[in-house]
Amino acid sequence: MKLTFLGVRGSTCAPGAGFVRYGGHTSSVAVTPAGATTPTLVLDAGTGLRSLTGMLGGAAFRGTILVSHLHWDHVQGLPFFAAGDRPDATVRVVVPAQDDRSGRDLLAQLMSPPGFPITPEGLVGDWRFDALEPGTTQVEGLGVTAVEVEHKGGRTYGYVLEEDGRRVAYVPDHAPAVGVSDALLAALDGVDVLVHDAQFLEWERPRARDYGHATVDDAVHLAERVGAAKVVLFHHSPGRVDDDLDTMADVVPTELDIVTASEGLELEI
Numbered sequence: 001m002k003l004t005f006l007g008v009r010g011s012t013c014a015p016g017a018g019f020v021r022y023g024g025h026t027s028s029v030a031v032t033p034a035g036a037t038t039p040t041l042v043l044d045a046g047t048g049l050r051s052l053t054g055m056l057g058g059a060a061f062r063g064t065i066l067v068s069h070l071h072w073d074h075v076q077g078l079p080f081f082a083a084g085d086r087p088d089a090t091v092r093v094v095v096p097a098q099d100d101r102s103g104r105d106l107l108a109q110l111m112s113p114p115g116f117p118i119t120p121e122g123l124v125g126d127w128r129f130d131a132l133e134p135g136t137t138q139v140e141g142l143g144v145t146a147v148e149v150e151h152k153g154g155r156t157y158g159y160v161l162e163e164d165g166r167r168v169a170y171v172p173d174h175a176p177a178v179g180v181s182d183a184l185l186a187a188l189d190g191v192d193v194l195v196h197d198a199q200f201l202e203w204e205r206p207r208a209r210d211y212g213h214a215t216v217d218d219a220v221h222l223a224e225r226v227g228a229a230k231v232v233l234f235h236h237s238p239g240r241v242d243d244d245l246d247t248m249a250d251v252v253p254t255e256l257d258i259v260t261a262s263e264g265l266e267l268e269i
């Protein structure tokens with residue numbers, strides 16, 4: 001499968017001259033399974049999701065969007081996804097199940113007047129909204145394991161995708177310093193690539209803990225602990241300019257292959 005990073009920021013967009021190389025869109029990663037020519041699976045629907053419309057070259061989106069959790073920076077691109085908001089689109093949106101509410105109702109809490117002009121039903125095309133419990137299932141031909149992770153404010157999942165024995169884990173918002181479950185360790189064991197929250201640096205640790213996030217050290221140490229082959233630093237602080245991100249992977253000594261995610265980055269897995 002191929003990952004294409006469409007948005008790599010956390011919290012809120014980061015426009016401006018200091019952010020052009022790594023990009024300012026919030027979290028979204030497109031996945032093109034082997035044998036497919038365009039993405040059929042998307043991890044999170046931050047503002048980066050808008051870029052998928054261009055990637056599809058005029059075609060409608062037909063596939064699934066796996067949402068890690070319902071914070072704004074992971075869903076705000078949904079109503080602005082033109083390739084999904086058209087009559088010939090087929091879009092399944094999957095969110096973490098919580099509070100005995102339907103997927104539609106969970107999204108409608110964010111997407112309905114007066115906070116937003118339309119409800120989920122206002123999207124054009126064949127849209128479906130599902131609330132998913134943790135576990136393993138098949139999505140768009142890939143094995144998908146949803147596992148609950150420590151974060152703040154609502155249920156949050158990490159997703160592990162598997163195709164022909166190759167595995168990538170996507171854990172965009174996570175506070176490993178607060179706790180790492182056995183279920184998460186098992187799901188991440190030996191992954192080829194771990195895409196992980198790296199919003200903070202060690203000197204910012206008090207804020208990382210308050211906000212339910214990871215430091216770069218946390219991300220690297222978790223990757224080492226589970227025996228990942230590569231770690232991708234993701235969900236960058238909106239205040240971290242390009243020059244800061246250039247050196248972010250150097251702050252932790254490690255033998256691991258480290259990549260600092262940037263908009264447009266493609267990874268074959």
Ligand SMILES: [Zn+2]
Nearest residue numbers: 010011073173
């Ligand atoms: Zn986030």
Ligand SMILES: [Zn+2]
Nearest residue numbers: 069071151173
């Ligand atoms: Zn969050």
